[in-house]
Amino acid sequence: MDTHFFRHIRRLARDRGGNFATLTALIAVPLAAAGGMAVDYASAIHQRTNLQEIADGAALAGGKIFDGTNLAAAQAEATRFITAYADTTPANLSYTITASGRTLSVNLTGAVPTNLMRVVNINSVNIGVNSQATAPAKPDIVTLTPTQAQGWYYKVITIRVVRPNSTAETVVGTVTYQPTTHNNSGQGTMTSVPSGPITLGQYTKLVLQMDVKNDGCPIGKSASIGNDNGVNCNSKASAGTKYDLMLRTDDPSTSNYLFVDGSELPKGVTLPIENYFGCQAAQQHAWEDGGGWDRQDFFYTISSQCSSVDGDAVRLTN
Numbered sequence: 001m002d003t004h005f006f007r008h009i010r011r012l013a014r015d016r017g018g019n020f021a022t023l024t025a026l027i028a029v030p031l032a033a034a035g036g037m038a039v040d041y042a043s044a045i046h047q048r049t050n051l052q053e054i055a056d057g058a059a060l061a062g063g064k065i066f067d068g069t070n071l072a073a074a075q076a077e078a079t080r081f082i083t084a085y086a087d088t089t090p091a092n093l094s095y096t097i098t099a100s101g102r103t104l105s106v107n108l109t110g111a112v113p114t115n116l117m118r119v120v121n122i123n124s125v126n127i128g129v130n131s132q133a134t135a136p137a138k139p140d141i142v143t144l145t146p147t148q149a150q151g152w153y154y155k156v157i158t159i160r161v162v163r164p165n166s167t168a169e170t171v172v173g174t175v176t177y178q179p180t181t182h183n184n185s186g187q188g189t190m191t192s193v194p195s196g197p198i199t200l201g202q203y204t205k206l207v208l209q210m211d212v213k214n215d216g217c218p219i220g221k222s223a224s225i226g227n228d229n230g231v232n233c234n235s236k237a238s239a240g241t242k243y244d245l246m247l248r249t250d251d252p253s254t255s256n257y258l259f260v261d262g263s264e265l266p267k268g269v270t271l272p273i274e275n276y277f278g279c280q281a282a283q284q285h286a287w288e289d290g291g292g293w294d295r296q297d298f299f300y301t302i303s304s305q306c307s308s309v310d311g312d313a314v315r316l317t318n
Helices: 004-014 016-063 071-084 116-120 252-257
Strands: 094-100 103-113 124-134 137-149 154-162 169-181 187-193 205-213 221-225 231-235 245-248 258-260 283-287 298-309
Touching: 016 071, 016 094, 016 103, 016 124, 071 094, 071 103, 137 154, 137 169, 137 187, 169 231, 245 252, 252 258
Parallel strands: none
Antiparallel strands: 094 103, 103 124, 137 298, 154 169, 154 205, 169 187, 205 245, 221 231, 258 283, 283 298
């Protein structure tokens, strides 16, 4: 049946220009929306990256002074950082600054206006970021207390600190061990100067040094062992004039000589000794003098009181 309707359909099918124009009109809107979505989302991602950097900076700024008790001061510091970059953030930016324990959290949210996506009634893209920072507690008063020394070797342990604005080591305490018998794997007398707990004062570095003389007697003397295994120190021209071994807690080649709360440290550790005590409870340290690992030779406790934070060590935790 050759009706007017079918003749019209055939003419439309033969009209290539008309078909292309029609198809173009049909897909123009979704194409524009897709292109606009890509452009606008790229802009939102760029703004989110910028917002994350601001959140990180604000968390570090507030976390540098936050000690777990001064939230208002930390919030004010973080807010100052955020407002300093207000001209680079969405106009409708909102933020919260909260804390949990010693960790400060900064959350920023905003809506980035769109341009091309408005053709499909999407006027903005919501973005949000979060950052957390904490500063470790800073020991204000550190006390080291020698408790025991033993073994066959004579040894002198010096407790050394580097004061602020200085590079020189200052000896704040000396412990001398003199073996008196080889019984029970070596026993003797320990003398500490000053006696009792040693308060270290303000310092930027703490290191212990152990000088060891293998024959059991100090410089300038040599040992003789009696029938009862007692150690006698005699002045002789041939007596040793130097120590046989020097150990330091900042030497990674012998870091495994130190035991913290019963656990031997691994060899190659370069962390300062301060990293092995905190602000909660006293630690028990034991130091091996190199003669054997079945038992250690110098024992001490180390404790600290903390009422401030180490702002220079603030770090992001999220």
